[in-house]
Amino acid sequence: MVYKRFSVGISLRIALITTCLFLGIWLFYAQNLWLAPAILALIVIFLAGEMIYYVNSINHKLARFLDSIRFTDFSSSFTSDSKMGGSFREVNKAFNEVMEVFKQTRAEKEEQMLFLQIIIQHINTGIISFNSAGKIGVINNAAKHLLQIPQFRDITDLGKLSPKLLKEVTDMKPGQRISFRVNSNLHLIIQSASLKMGGQSWSLLSLQNINAELQSNELEAWQNLTKVLRHEIMNSITPISSLVESLRTILDEDSYVQQEGFLIKKDGFQDIQEGLDTIANRSKGLVSFVNAYRDYTNIPEPKKELIPVRVLFENVIGLMKEELKSKHIDIQTEIVPLELEVLCDPDQITMILINLVKNAAESVQNQADRTIFLRALGQGDLGTSIQVEDNGAGIIPEALERIFVPFYTTKKTGSGIGLAISRQIMNLHRGSLQVTSIPNERTVFSLNFR
Numbered sequence: 001m002v003y004k005r006f007s008v009g010i011s012l013r014i015a016l017i018t019t020c021l022f023l024g025i026w027l028f029y030a031q032n033l034w035l036a037p038a039i040l041a042l043i044v045i046f047l048a049g050e051m052i053y054y055v056n057s058i059n060h061k062l063a064r065f066l067d068s069i070r071f072t073d074f075s076s077s078f079t080s081d082s083k084m085g086g087s088f089r090e091v092n093k094a095f096n097e098v099m100e101v102f103k104q105t106r107a108e109k110e111e112q113m114l115f116l117q118i119i120i121q122h123i124n125t126g127i128i129s130f131n132s133a134g135k136i137g138v139i140n141n142a143a144k145h146l147l148q149i150p151q152f153r154d155i156t157d158l159g160k161l162s163p164k165l166l167k168e169v170t171d172m173k174p175g176q177r178i179s180f181r182v183n184s185n186l187h188l189i190i191q192s193a194s195l196k197m198g199g200q201s202w203s204l205l206s207l208q209n210i211n212a213e214l215q216s217n218e219l220e221a222w223q224n225l226t227k228v229l230r231h232e233i234m235n236s237i238t239p240i241s242s243l244v245e246s247l248r249t250i251l252d253e254d255s256y257v258q259q260e261g262f263l264i265k266k267d268g269f270q271d272i273q274e275g276l277d278t279i280a281n282r283s284k285g286l287v288s289f290v291n292a293y294r295d296y297t298n299i300p301e302p303k304k305e306l307i308p309v310r311v312l313f314e315n316v317i318g319l320m321k322e323e324l325k326s327k328h329i330d331i332q333t334e335i336v337p338l339e340l341e342v343l344c345d346p347d348q349i350t351m352i353l354i355n356l357v358k359n360a361a362e363s364v365q366n367q368a369d370r371t372i373f374l375r376a377l378g379q380g381d382l383g384t385s386i387q388v389e390d391n392g393a394g395i396i397p398e399a400l401e402r403i404f405v406p407f408y409t410t411k412k413t414g415s416g417i418g419l420a421i422s423r424q425i426m427n428l429h430r431g432s433l434q435v436t437s438i439p440n441e442r443t444v445f446s447l448n449f450r
Contacts, residue, residue: 302345363392
Protein backbone atom coordinates (compact mmCIF):
# COMPACT_ATOMS: atom_id res chain seq x y z
CA MET A 1 0.00 0.00 0.00
CA VAL A 2 2.87 2.35 0.84
CA TYR A 3 4.58 1.73 -2.46
CA LYS A 4 1.30 2.25 -4.32
CA ARG A 5 0.75 5.64 -2.66
CA PHE A 6 4.38 6.59 -3.31
CA SER A 7 3.92 5.78 -7.03
CA VAL A 8 0.72 7.81 -7.17
CA GLY A 9 2.47 10.79 -5.56
CA ILE A 10 5.34 10.63 -8.06
CA SER A 11 2.91 10.20 -10.99
CA LEU A 12 0.86 13.25 -9.93
CA ARG A 13 3.98 15.38 -9.63
CA ILE A 14 5.23 14.29 -13.06
CA ALA A 15 1.78 15.02 -14.53
CA LEU A 16 1.74 18.51 -13.01
CA ILE A 17 5.26 19.25 -14.25
CA THR A 18 4.40 18.03 -17.75
CA THR A 19 1.17 20.06 -17.82
CA CYS A 20 2.92 23.22 -16.70
CA LEU A 21 5.66 22.75 -19.30
CA PHE A 22 3.21 22.28 -22.20
CA LEU A 23 0.99 25.15 -21.00
CA GLY A 24 3.99 27.47 -20.66
CA ILE A 25 5.27 26.57 -24.13
CA TRP A 26 1.78 27.10 -25.66
CA LEU A 27 1.36 30.46 -23.95
CA PHE A 28 4.79 31.58 -25.08
CA TYR A 29 4.61 30.56 -28.74
CA ALA A 30 0.86 30.74 -29.41
CA GLN A 31 -0.11 33.76 -27.32
CA ASN A 32 3.23 35.63 -27.22
CA LEU A 33 2.95 35.95 -23.45
CA TRP A 34 6.01 36.30 -21.24
CA LEU A 35 4.84 36.59 -17.65
CA ALA A 36 2.56 33.54 -17.51
CA PRO A 37 5.23 31.15 -18.93
CA ALA A 38 7.79 32.58 -16.49
CA ILE A 39 5.44 31.94 -13.59
CA LEU A 40 4.79 28.39 -14.91
CA ALA A 41 8.56 27.83 -15.20
CA LEU A 42 8.98 28.76 -11.55
CA ILE A 43 6.15 26.39 -10.66
CA VAL A 44 7.89 23.60 -12.65
CA ILE A 45 11.19 24.25 -10.84
CA PHE A 46 9.39 24.16 -7.50
CA LEU A 47 7.56 20.94 -8.37
CA ALA A 48 10.80 19.29 -9.62
CA GLY A 49 12.66 20.26 -6.46
CA GLU A 50 9.79 19.07 -4.28
CA MET A 51 9.70 15.76 -6.17
CA ILE A 52 13.46 15.31 -5.76
CA TYR A 53 13.12 16.01 -2.05
CA TYR A 54 10.16 13.64 -1.92
CA VAL A 55 12.20 10.84 -3.52
CA ASN A 56 15.40 11.54 -1.59
CA SER A 57 13.57 11.53 1.73
CA ILE A 58 12.63 7.87 1.37
CA ASN A 59 16.22 7.06 0.31
CA HIS A 60 17.55 8.85 3.38
CA LYS A 61 15.16 6.89 5.54
CA LEU A 62 16.30 3.61 3.99
CA ALA A 63 19.96 4.59 4.40
CA ARG A 64 19.41 5.56 8.05
CA PHE A 65 17.46 2.33 8.63
CA LEU A 66 20.20 0.18 7.09
CA ASP A 67 22.92 2.04 8.99
CA SER A 68 21.05 1.39 12.22
CA ILE A 69 21.03 -2.32 11.44
CA ARG A 70 24.67 -2.35 10.33
CA PHE A 71 25.88 -0.61 13.49
CA THR A 72 23.32 -2.42 15.71
CA ASP A 73 21.91 0.93 16.82
CA PHE A 74 18.24 0.22 17.43
CA SER A 75 17.51 3.43 19.34
CA SER A 76 16.57 5.35 16.17
CA SER A 77 13.00 6.49 15.64
CA PHE A 78 11.18 7.26 12.38
CA THR A 79 8.17 9.24 13.64
CA SER A 80 9.50 12.80 13.59
CA ASP A 81 9.03 13.36 9.85
CA SER A 82 5.58 11.80 9.50
CA LYS A 83 4.31 15.26 8.39
CA MET A 84 5.19 14.29 4.81
CA GLY A 85 1.99 12.36 4.41
CA GLY A 86 0.13 9.19 5.14
CA SER A 87 2.37 6.97 3.00
CA PHE A 88 5.44 8.09 4.94
CA ARG A 89 3.65 7.53 8.22
CA GLU A 90 3.16 3.91 7.16
CA VAL A 91 6.82 3.66 6.15
CA ASN A 92 7.83 5.09 9.53
CA LYS A 93 5.55 2.65 11.31
CA ALA A 94 6.99 -0.32 9.37
CA PHE A 95 10.58 0.82 10.07
CA ASN A 96 9.84 1.22 13.77
CA GLU A 97 8.27 -2.25 13.96
CA VAL A 98 11.32 -3.81 12.28
CA MET A 99 13.63 -1.89 14.62
CA GLU A 100 11.63 -3.12 17.61
CA VAL A 101 11.94 -6.74 16.42
CA PHE A 102 15.71 -6.29 16.02
CA LYS A 103 15.90 -4.68 19.44
CA GLN A 104 14.04 -7.56 21.08
CA THR A 105 16.15 -10.13 19.23
CA ARG A 106 19.34 -8.41 20.34
CA ALA A 107 18.09 -8.21 23.92
CA GLU A 108 17.26 -11.93 23.89
CA LYS A 109 20.69 -12.80 22.51
CA GLU A 110 22.38 -10.62 25.11
CA GLU A 111 20.35 -12.34 27.84
CA GLN A 112 21.32 -15.75 26.46
CA MET A 113 24.97 -14.69 26.26
CA LEU A 114 24.88 -13.39 29.82
CA PHE A 115 23.21 -16.62 30.95
CA LEU A 116 25.90 -18.72 29.21
CA GLN A 117 28.67 -16.59 30.70
CA ILE A 118 27.21 -17.06 34.18
CA ILE A 119 26.99 -20.82 33.62
CA ILE A 120 30.59 -20.96 32.30
CA GLN A 121 31.85 -19.02 35.30
CA HIS A 122 30.01 -21.23 37.79
CA ILE A 123 30.76 -24.73 36.49
CA ASN A 124 33.54 -26.70 38.17
CA THR A 125 35.18 -27.61 34.86
CA GLY A 126 37.86 -25.20 33.65
CA ILE A 127 37.09 -23.62 30.26
CA ILE A 128 39.64 -21.84 28.04
CA SER A 129 39.21 -20.67 24.45
CA PHE A 130 41.98 -19.24 22.26
CA ASN A 131 42.32 -18.31 18.59
CA SER A 132 44.93 -19.33 16.03
CA ALA A 133 47.17 -16.47 17.21
CA GLY A 134 47.03 -17.80 20.78
CA LYS A 135 44.94 -14.94 22.20
CA ILE A 136 42.65 -15.99 25.04
CA GLY A 137 38.96 -15.43 24.37
CA VAL A 138 37.20 -16.96 27.37
CA ILE A 139 38.64 -18.27 30.62
CA ASN A 140 36.40 -19.08 33.56
CA ASN A 141 37.03 -18.97 37.30
CA ALA A 142 37.57 -22.73 37.53
CA ALA A 143 40.41 -22.58 34.97
CA LYS A 144 42.00 -19.61 36.80
CA HIS A 145 41.77 -21.51 40.09
CA LEU A 146 43.28 -24.68 38.60
CA LEU A 147 46.17 -23.05 36.76
CA GLN A 148 46.96 -20.18 39.15
CA ILE A 149 48.54 -18.11 36.36
CA PRO A 150 48.35 -14.30 36.85
CA GLN A 151 47.66 -12.18 33.74
CA PHE A 152 46.60 -15.15 31.61
CA ARG A 153 46.04 -13.39 28.26
CA ASP A 154 47.80 -15.67 25.79
CA ILE A 155 47.94 -19.47 25.56
CA THR A 156 51.75 -19.26 25.68
CA ASP A 157 51.36 -18.09 29.29
CA LEU A 158 50.57 -21.73 30.03
CA GLY A 159 54.30 -22.32 29.70
CA LYS A 160 54.76 -20.50 33.01
CA LEU A 161 53.08 -23.47 34.68
CA SER A 162 54.70 -26.18 32.54
CA PRO A 163 56.42 -25.88 29.13
CA LYS A 164 55.61 -29.53 28.48
CA LEU A 165 51.92 -28.91 29.18
CA LEU A 166 51.95 -25.99 26.71
CA LYS A 167 53.40 -28.25 24.01
CA GLU A 168 50.85 -30.97 24.72
CA VAL A 169 47.97 -28.46 24.50
CA THR A 170 49.15 -26.77 21.29
CA ASP A 171 49.67 -30.18 19.64
CA MET A 172 46.19 -31.42 20.53
CA LYS A 173 43.78 -32.28 17.73
CA PRO A 174 40.04 -31.50 17.89
CA GLY A 175 38.24 -34.13 19.94
CA GLN A 176 41.47 -35.39 21.52
CA ARG A 177 41.65 -36.11 25.24
CA ILE A 178 44.89 -36.19 27.23
CA SER A 179 45.97 -36.73 30.81
CA PHE A 180 48.78 -34.60 32.25
CA ARG A 181 50.25 -34.54 35.74
CA VAL A 182 51.48 -31.02 36.55
CA ASN A 183 52.50 -31.63 40.16
CA SER A 184 51.56 -33.71 43.18
CA ASN A 185 48.34 -31.73 43.64
CA LEU A 186 47.30 -31.17 40.03
CA HIS A 187 46.55 -33.95 37.55
CA LEU A 188 44.61 -32.60 34.57
CA ILE A 189 42.29 -34.27 32.10
CA ILE A 190 42.17 -31.96 29.06
CA GLN A 191 39.74 -32.26 26.16
CA SER A 192 39.91 -30.17 22.99
CA ALA A 193 37.28 -28.93 20.54
CA SER A 194 37.44 -26.51 17.61
CA LEU A 195 34.99 -23.97 16.21
CA LYS A 196 34.85 -21.02 13.82
CA MET A 197 33.60 -17.67 15.10
CA GLY A 198 33.89 -14.22 13.61
CA GLY A 199 35.88 -15.59 10.68
CA GLN A 200 38.54 -16.99 13.03
CA SER A 201 39.41 -20.52 14.13
CA TRP A 202 39.10 -21.06 17.89
CA SER A 203 40.18 -23.92 20.12
CA LEU A 204 38.16 -24.74 23.21
CA LEU A 205 39.76 -26.59 26.12
CA SER A 206 38.01 -28.17 29.08
CA LEU A 207 40.17 -28.95 32.13
CA GLN A 208 39.44 -31.10 35.16
CA ASN A 209 41.64 -31.89 38.13
CA ILE A 210 41.25 -35.62 38.82
CA ASN A 211 43.90 -35.72 41.54
CA ALA A 212 41.36 -36.44 44.31
CA GLU A 213 39.73 -39.21 42.27
CA LEU A 214 43.13 -40.68 41.44
CA GLN A 215 44.14 -40.66 45.09
CA SER A 216 40.88 -42.39 45.99
CA ASN A 217 41.36 -44.97 43.24
CA GLU A 218 45.01 -45.38 44.20
CA LEU A 219 44.04 -46.06 47.81
CA GLU A 220 41.45 -48.59 46.68
CA ALA A 221 43.99 -50.20 44.34
CA TRP A 222 46.55 -50.46 47.13
CA GLN A 223 43.93 -52.01 49.39
CA ASN A 224 43.04 -54.56 46.72
CA LEU A 225 46.72 -55.23 46.03
CA THR A 226 47.36 -55.68 49.74
CA LYS A 227 44.56 -58.24 49.87
CA VAL A 228 46.10 -60.11 46.95
CA LEU A 229 49.58 -59.98 48.46
CA ARG A 230 48.29 -61.11 51.84
CA HIS A 231 46.33 -63.94 50.24
CA GLU A 232 49.27 -65.21 48.18
CA ILE A 233 51.83 -64.85 50.96
CA MET A 234 49.57 -66.54 53.53
CA ASN A 235 48.86 -69.36 51.08
CA SER A 236 52.60 -69.96 50.87
CA ILE A 237 53.76 -69.17 54.41
CA THR A 238 51.05 -71.08 56.31
CA PRO A 239 51.84 -74.55 54.87
CA ILE A 240 55.58 -73.84 55.14
CA SER A 241 55.22 -72.95 58.82
CA SER A 242 53.06 -76.02 59.42
CA LEU A 243 55.53 -78.27 57.61
CA VAL A 244 58.47 -76.89 59.60
CA GLU A 245 56.67 -77.77 62.85
CA SER A 246 55.88 -81.23 61.50
CA LEU A 247 59.49 -81.81 60.46
CA ARG A 248 60.62 -80.73 63.93
CA THR A 249 58.27 -83.27 65.47
CA ILE A 250 59.53 -86.01 63.12
CA LEU A 251 63.11 -85.26 64.08
CA ASP A 252 62.21 -85.40 67.77
CA GLU A 253 60.20 -88.64 67.51
CA ASP A 254 61.96 -90.66 64.78
CA SER A 255 65.61 -89.87 65.51
CA TYR A 256 67.81 -91.33 68.25
CA VAL A 257 71.39 -90.97 69.36
CA GLN A 258 74.08 -93.55 68.69
CA GLN A 259 77.80 -93.50 69.12
CA GLU A 260 78.33 -92.57 65.46
CA GLY A 261 75.86 -89.68 65.72
CA PHE A 262 72.11 -89.21 65.09
CA LEU A 263 70.10 -91.88 63.26
CA ILE A 264 66.58 -91.49 61.85
CA LYS A 265 63.98 -94.03 60.88
CA LYS A 266 63.31 -94.69 57.20
CA ASP A 267 59.67 -93.49 57.37
CA GLY A 268 60.71 -90.34 59.14
CA PHE A 269 63.45 -89.70 56.58
CA GLN A 270 60.91 -90.02 53.72
CA ASP A 271 58.53 -87.67 55.50
CA ILE A 272 61.30 -85.12 55.88
CA GLN A 273 62.18 -85.42 52.18
CA GLU A 274 58.57 -84.88 51.14
CA GLY A 275 58.21 -81.95 53.50
CA LEU A 276 61.38 -80.27 52.20
CA ASP A 277 60.22 -80.80 48.58
CA THR A 278 56.90 -79.17 49.46
CA ILE A 279 58.66 -76.23 51.12
CA ALA A 280 60.90 -75.82 48.07
CA ASN A 281 57.92 -75.86 45.69
CA ARG A 282 55.95 -73.36 47.73
CA SER A 283 59.01 -71.13 47.99
CA LYS A 284 59.44 -71.22 44.20
CA GLY A 285 55.78 -70.31 43.80
CA LEU A 286 56.22 -67.36 46.15
CA VAL A 287 59.33 -66.21 44.23
CA SER A 288 57.40 -66.47 40.92
CA PHE A 289 54.61 -64.38 42.40
CA VAL A 290 57.06 -61.70 43.59
CA ASN A 291 58.71 -61.65 40.14
CA ALA A 292 55.31 -61.23 38.48
CA TYR A 293 54.55 -58.33 40.81
CA ARG A 294 57.92 -56.77 39.94
CA ASP A 295 57.18 -57.09 36.21
CA TYR A 296 53.83 -55.36 36.68
CA THR A 297 55.26 -52.43 38.62
CA ASN A 298 58.36 -51.85 36.47
CA ILE A 299 57.07 -51.37 32.93
CA PRO A 300 59.43 -49.00 31.06
CA GLU A 301 58.20 -45.89 29.26
CA PRO A 302 57.32 -46.72 25.64
CA LYS A 303 59.79 -45.70 22.92
CA LYS A 304 57.30 -44.61 20.29
CA GLU A 305 57.86 -44.65 16.55
CA LEU A 306 55.55 -44.50 13.55
CA ILE A 307 55.28 -48.06 12.27
CA PRO A 308 52.99 -49.70 9.67
CA VAL A 309 50.38 -51.95 11.28
CA ARG A 310 51.14 -54.50 8.56
CA VAL A 311 54.67 -54.89 9.99
CA LEU A 312 53.28 -55.42 13.51
CA PHE A 313 50.94 -58.15 12.25
CA GLU A 314 53.72 -59.83 10.27
CA ASN A 315 55.94 -59.93 13.37
CA VAL A 316 53.22 -61.46 15.52
CA ILE A 317 52.26 -64.06 12.89
CA GLY A 318 55.92 -64.94 12.32
CA LEU A 319 56.48 -65.56 16.04
CA MET A 320 53.23 -67.49 16.54
CA LYS A 321 53.15 -69.40 13.24
CA GLU A 322 54.51 -72.75 14.43
CA GLU A 323 52.53 -72.79 17.67
CA LEU A 324 49.26 -71.99 15.88
CA LYS A 325 50.02 -74.52 13.14
CA SER A 326 50.56 -77.29 15.68
CA LYS A 327 47.13 -76.53 17.17
CA HIS A 328 45.47 -76.32 13.70
CA ILE A 329 44.49 -72.69 14.24
CA ASP A 330 44.13 -70.29 11.31
CA ILE A 331 44.90 -66.58 11.71
CA GLN A 332 43.51 -63.95 9.32
CA THR A 333 44.34 -60.26 9.04
CA GLU A 334 42.48 -57.18 7.81
CA ILE A 335 43.90 -53.63 7.67
CA VAL A 336 41.87 -50.58 6.57
CA PRO A 337 43.49 -48.68 4.95
CA LEU A 338 46.27 -51.05 3.93
CA GLU A 339 49.03 -48.45 4.54
CA LEU A 340 47.72 -47.67 8.06
CA GLU A 341 50.42 -46.61 10.55
CA VAL A 342 50.37 -46.27 14.32
CA LEU A 343 52.61 -44.33 16.74
CA CYS A 344 53.70 -46.85 19.37
CA ASP A 345 56.51 -48.86 20.94
CA PRO A 346 56.57 -51.83 18.53
CA ASP A 347 58.16 -54.21 21.05
CA GLN A 348 55.57 -53.51 23.74
CA ILE A 349 52.59 -53.65 21.34
CA THR A 350 53.92 -56.88 19.80
CA MET A 351 54.08 -58.35 23.31
CA ILE A 352 50.43 -57.39 23.91
CA LEU A 353 49.30 -58.88 20.60
CA ILE A 354 51.20 -62.13 21.24
CA ASN A 355 49.58 -62.40 24.67
CA LEU A 356 46.11 -61.79 23.21
CA VAL A 357 46.67 -64.25 20.35
CA LYS A 358 47.81 -66.92 22.85
CA ASN A 359 44.69 -66.33 24.94
CA ALA A 360 42.54 -66.57 21.79
CA ALA A 361 44.29 -69.81 20.77
CA GLU A 362 43.48 -71.36 24.14
CA SER A 363 39.88 -70.14 23.85
CA VAL A 364 39.23 -71.73 20.42
CA GLN A 365 41.01 -75.01 21.25
CA ASN A 366 37.73 -76.91 21.64
CA GLN A 367 35.98 -75.29 18.65
CA ALA A 368 35.45 -76.92 15.26
CA ASP A 369 36.28 -73.65 13.48
CA ARG A 370 39.57 -72.47 14.92
CA THR A 371 40.10 -69.01 13.48
CA ILE A 372 41.61 -65.87 15.00
CA PHE A 373 41.15 -62.47 13.34
CA LEU A 374 43.65 -59.61 13.55
CA ARG A 375 42.03 -56.36 12.41
CA ALA A 376 43.17 -52.73 12.25
CA LEU A 377 40.95 -49.78 11.44
CA GLY A 378 41.95 -46.16 10.90
CA GLN A 379 39.33 -43.77 12.33
CA GLY A 380 40.73 -40.35 11.39
CA ASP A 381 40.72 -37.95 14.34
CA LEU A 382 39.39 -40.73 16.57
CA GLY A 383 42.68 -42.62 16.20
CA THR A 384 43.40 -46.25 15.34
CA SER A 385 41.85 -49.45 16.66
CA ILE A 386 43.61 -52.85 16.54
CA GLN A 387 41.40 -55.84 17.37
CA VAL A 388 42.02 -59.50 18.21
CA GLU A 389 38.85 -61.53 17.73
CA ASP A 390 38.05 -65.21 18.30
CA ASN A 391 34.95 -67.40 18.43
CA GLY A 392 35.99 -69.41 21.47
CA ALA A 393 34.49 -70.07 24.87
CA GLY A 394 34.54 -66.37 25.73
CA ILE A 395 34.41 -64.64 29.10
CA ILE A 396 31.46 -64.75 31.46
CA PRO A 397 30.01 -61.34 32.48
CA GLU A 398 31.11 -61.79 36.11
CA ALA A 399 34.74 -62.24 35.05
CA LEU A 400 34.62 -59.58 32.31
CA GLU A 401 34.97 -56.77 34.84
CA ARG A 402 37.90 -58.35 36.67
CA ILE A 403 40.16 -59.85 34.02
CA PHE A 404 42.36 -56.73 34.00
CA VAL A 405 42.86 -56.83 37.79
CA PRO A 406 46.45 -57.92 38.59
CA PHE A 407 46.76 -61.60 39.59
CA TYR A 408 43.13 -62.37 38.79
CA THR A 409 42.84 -65.31 36.39
CA THR A 410 40.23 -67.78 35.16
CA LYS A 411 42.90 -70.29 34.11
CA LYS A 412 44.24 -73.09 36.25
CA THR A 413 47.83 -72.36 35.24
CA GLY A 414 47.62 -68.59 34.62
CA SER A 415 49.42 -65.92 36.63
CA GLY A 416 46.75 -63.27 36.11
CA ILE A 417 49.36 -60.68 35.15
CA GLY A 418 49.34 -60.66 31.32
CA LEU A 419 46.20 -58.61 30.72
CA ALA A 420 46.99 -56.28 33.61
CA ILE A 421 50.41 -55.51 32.09
CA SER A 422 48.84 -55.13 28.62
CA ARG A 423 46.36 -52.55 29.88
CA GLN A 424 49.08 -50.65 31.72
CA ILE A 425 51.19 -50.55 28.54
CA MET A 426 48.22 -49.11 26.64
CA ASN A 427 47.74 -46.52 29.39
CA LEU A 428 51.40 -45.51 28.97
CA HIS A 429 50.62 -45.08 25.25
CA ARG A 430 47.69 -42.86 26.29
CA GLY A 431 45.35 -45.36 24.71
CA SER A 432 43.08 -48.05 26.09
CA LEU A 433 42.57 -51.81 26.07
CA GLN A 434 38.94 -52.91 26.09
CA VAL A 435 37.08 -56.19 25.71
CA THR A 436 33.63 -57.31 24.66
CA SER A 437 32.54 -60.94 24.84
CA ILE A 438 29.54 -63.10 24.07
CA PRO A 439 30.37 -66.56 25.49
CA ASN A 440 30.71 -69.31 22.86
CA GLU A 441 30.12 -66.76 20.10
CA ARG A 442 32.56 -63.85 19.89
CA THR A 443 35.27 -62.19 21.99
CA VAL A 444 37.06 -59.02 20.87
CA PHE A 445 40.01 -57.30 22.55
CA SER A 446 40.53 -53.75 21.20
CA LEU A 447 43.71 -51.70 21.42
CA ASN A 448 42.65 -48.09 20.91
CA PHE A 449 45.31 -45.51 19.99
CA ARG A 450 44.41 -41.79 19.96
